[in-house]
Amino acid sequence: MRTETERRTEAGARQATVVARRLRKSYGGFQAVKGVDFEVYRGECFGFLGPNGAGKTTTMKMIYGAAIPTGGELTVAGLDVKSREREVKRRIGVVPQENNLDEDLKVRENLLVYARYYDLPRKIALRRADELLEFVELSEKADAEVQHLSGGMKRRLLIARALINDPEIVVLDEPTTGLDPQARHLVWERLRKLASEGKTLVLTTHYMEEAAQLCDRLVIMEGGEIASAGTPRGMIEEHVSPEVLELRPDPGSLERLLDVLEAEAEAVERAGEALLAYTSDASNLMQRVRDSGIEFENAVHRRAGLEDVFLRLTGRQLID
Amino acid sequence: MGAWRVPSPRGTFRVWQRNATIFRKYWKTLLLPNFFEPLLYLAALGLGLGTFIQRGGIEGQSYVQFIAPGLLASNAMFAASFESTFNTFVKLKIQRTYDAIVSTPINAEDVVAGEYLWAGTRAALYGTGFLAVLAILGAAFGEPLVRSFWALLIPPMLLLIGVMFSVTGTLFTSLIDRIDLYSYYFTLVVTPLFLFSGIFFPVQDFPAPVPQIAWLTPLYHAVNVCRELATGPSPGVLADVAWVLVFTAALALFPIRFMRRRLIS
Numbered sequence: 001m002r003t004e005t006e007r008r009t010e011a012g013a014r015q016a017t018v019v020a021r022r023l024r025k026s027y028g029g030f031q032a033v034k035g036v037d038f039e040v041y042r043g044e045c046f047g048f049l050g051p052n053g054a055g056k057t058t059t060m061k062m063i064y065g066a067a068i069p070t071g072g073e074l075t076v077a078g079l080d081v082k083s084r085e086r087e088v089k090r091r092i093g094v095v096p097q098e099n100n101l102d103e104d105l106k107v108r109e110n111l112l113v114y115a116r117y118y119d120l121p122r123k124i125a126l127r128r129a130d131e132l133l134e135f136v137e138l139s140e141k142a143d144a145e146v147q148h149l150s151g152g153m154k155r156r157l158l159i160a161r162a163l164i165n166d167p168e169i170v171v172l173d174e175p176t177t178g179l180d181p182q183a184r185h186l187v188w189e190r191l192r193k194l195a196s197e198g199k200t201l202v203l204t205t206h207y208m209e210e211a212a213q214l215c216d217r218l219v220i221m222e223g224g225e226i227a228s229a230g231t232p233r234g235m236i237e238e239h240v241s242p243e244v245l246e247l248r249p250d251p252g253s254l255e256r257l258l259d260v261l262e263a264e265a266e267a268v269e270r271a272g273e274a275l276l277a278y279t280s281d282a283s284n285l286m287q288r289v290r291d292s293g294i295e296f297e298n299a300v301h302r303r304a305g306l307e308d309v310f311l312r313l314t315g316r317q318l319i320d
Numbered sequence: 321m322g323a324w325r326v327p328s329p330r331g332t333f334r335v336w337q338r339n340a341t342i343f344r345k346y347w348k349t350l351l352l353p354n355f356f357e358p359l360l361y362l363a364a365l366g367l368g369l370g371t372f373i374q375r376g377g378i379e380g381q382s383y384v385q386f387i388a389p390g391l392l393a394s395n396a397m398f399a400a401s402f403e404s405t406f407n408t409f410v411k412l413k414i415q416r417t418y419d420a421i422v423s424t425p426i427n428a429e430d431v432v433a434g435e436y437l438w439a440g441t442r443a444a445l446y447g448t449g450f451l452a453v454l455a456i457l458g459a460a461f462g463e464p465l466v467r468s469f470w471a472l473l474i475p476p477m478l479l480l481i482g483v484m485f486s487v488t489g490t491l492f493t494s495l496i497d498r499i500d501l502y503s504y505y506f507t508l509v510v511t512p513l514f515l516f517s518g519i520f521f522p523v524q525d526f527p528a529p530v531p532q533i534a535w536l537t538p539l540y541h542a543v544n545v546c547r548e549l550a551t552g553p554s555p556g557v558l559a560d561v562a563w564v565l566v567f568t569a570a571l572a573l574f575p576i577r578f579m580r581r582r583l584i585s
Contacts, residue, residue, distance in 0.1 A: 027585065064423050067585045086425045094423040100416035104342045113338050117424035119330070165424075 015042045017169060017200055018063060022072035025058050032058040034224035035072060040169075045191070045201040047211045047218035049306075051314050054221040056204040057097060060173045063202065064094045077168055090118065093162030097173040097204075099154050101146045107157060108133065108142040111164055118165040125164070132160035136190060152183025159190060170194065172203040176210060188213055208307035220313050227313045232306050239312055240304045241266045241278035245285055248274050249296040260292045261285075269311075278304065324573050325580060327433035331426040335434020336441070338421075343442070351446065357398070358391040358450055365520065378522060381551075388454050388465040389550035390519030392474060393481060393542040395450055396443035400482040401510055403439040404489030405502050412493065418583055428580035436486045436572065443482025448475045468552040477549065477561075481542045484568040487575060488538070494578035513539040538567055 018040035025033040033055040040046040048056040061067035065085045076088045115125035133139045136156035176184040212232045219229040249257045261268045265277035370383035378386040411417040458465035517539035524531045534540045541560040548557040
């Protein structure tokens with residue numbers, strides 16, 4: 001088990017374990033991934049953020065062999081995914097977006113049968129299955145039918161299953177989508193534990209909070225391209241001002257308030273009935289708004305987050 | 321796109337083993353219907369209809385004796401067909417079991433080959449039980465239904481027949497995306513084969529082109545082999561075995577190619 005500092009140092013040594021160069025994937029005429037470059041370093045947690053259809057899942061599928069790149073290069077653990085697919089798959093663990101647990105098998109049996117796909121000897125498989133059930137807090141459910149598990153339990157079992165071969169890299173496609181807050185926090189906590197043990201994690205998410213909580217570095221994807229890359233903090237600093245004032249004026253005075261904010265704030269965005277003003281001095285801006293005498297229902301003052309970066313880069317329109 | 325993929329024996333075995341594990345848990349409930357169905361046919365047609373055509377018999381045998389070995393072959397066809405259609409579809413599209421398997425060192429081609437082998441195994445298991453019942457019933461009623469020690473070769477033959485019908489069933493599965501389309505496969509392929517492959521009446525006595533058409537279809541040869549093994553084979557049976565082998569080998573790689581395309585984009 002490694003300490004946080006050691007993990008950071010390793011990432012600092014920058015040994016890339018997943019490397020994409022001009023990586024492309026098209027389906028018929030549709031380009032899902034349009035030539036992206038990224039590298040994931042050993043021992044870090046690397047995130048792909050983006051709206052639906054941004055190309056995140058396709059990129060993940062290329063990493064674990066469920067999609068074959070149309071062009072460019074992709075190596076995982078130093079191995080080319082096209083020519084050495086079996087070896088790549090042997091060294092990674094996959095948590096898919098959709099539950100595909102084996103419903104014909106009980107909880108522990110799911111892990112044991114999966115272990116055979118990796119040719120683990122039965123003795124080792126039995127030990128690892130019990131350790132992993134404990135790790136994801138499912139020991140009491142070992143002999144339960146999979147279909148009787150809750151959504152959060154199924155996701156944890158998927159995580160345990162992805163770890164049965166003790167992979168160097170764990171690939172997680174939206175690991176907490178559809179989970180309630182308690183279940184989500186438990187998954188986060190387990191993933192942090194994995195990261196602290198030195199596993200490389202590659203995950204997709206569209207929860208900004210998740211990315212901020214877990215990822216050492218991340219990229220924001222949109223329309224098959226990488227819109228931005230960096231650390232969560234670095235991206236906030238680069239793309240938005242540190243503080244945000246959210247105001248909800250009367251519809252009648254919205255335009256007037258917009259004028260005031262545009263004059264005073266560093267950036268203003270309109271989201272439906274609300275105005276978001278980005279600034280480095282929110283109390284000063286608030287005073288200016290009060291001085292203007294324009295009425296508003298409520299004001300929220302908060303620190304800028306990854307969500308603001310995300311919306312800035314990918315727009316506020318609904319993406320289907 | 322892509323080369324023709326050849327399955328790895330290790331991966332094939334692992335997929336077969338997964339199915340065997342599940343079968344071991346549920347074999348009693350799984351085995352029963354497949355077991356009763358041919359018995360019902362035997363009772364209704366052999367004993368019911370048989371009494372009306374008993375006098376002359378067919379090819380020197382009573383009617384029950386004539387149809388029993390053919391039912392062994394059709395039983396293998398049905399077992400493998402259900403396995404490679406509905407069961408495979410559920411694992412492909414509904415439970416997404418194959419997606420989970422192909423993200424391990426097992427490849428799509430291994431999945432399909434493992435399913436072929438499993439369908440054959442299941443056909444052989446069912447058929448062996450059925451063969452035992454035939455032997456016992458025949459002895460009990462003083463009208464032997466299995467009359468040769470060559471019948472010991474029937475179970476391995478049923479395995480081969482099962483693999484053959486798994487290949488055709490998987491081919492259909494690899495081409496459809498709605499489960500209700502299987503009614504076409506069963507109505508237009510499986511049922512006609514069942515009725516016109518020489519199980520219930522000898523087709524070679526019909527005028528041309530009926531025997532020629534029968535020769536082109538898979539169950540006809542499977543029935544011939546089972547009947548010959550049950551009564552004591554002639555050298556001509558080797559031609560039927562060869563037909564089954566060639567047909568199976570010639571088709572086997574197509575579903576592999578198509579299923580791979582469904583699993584890996």
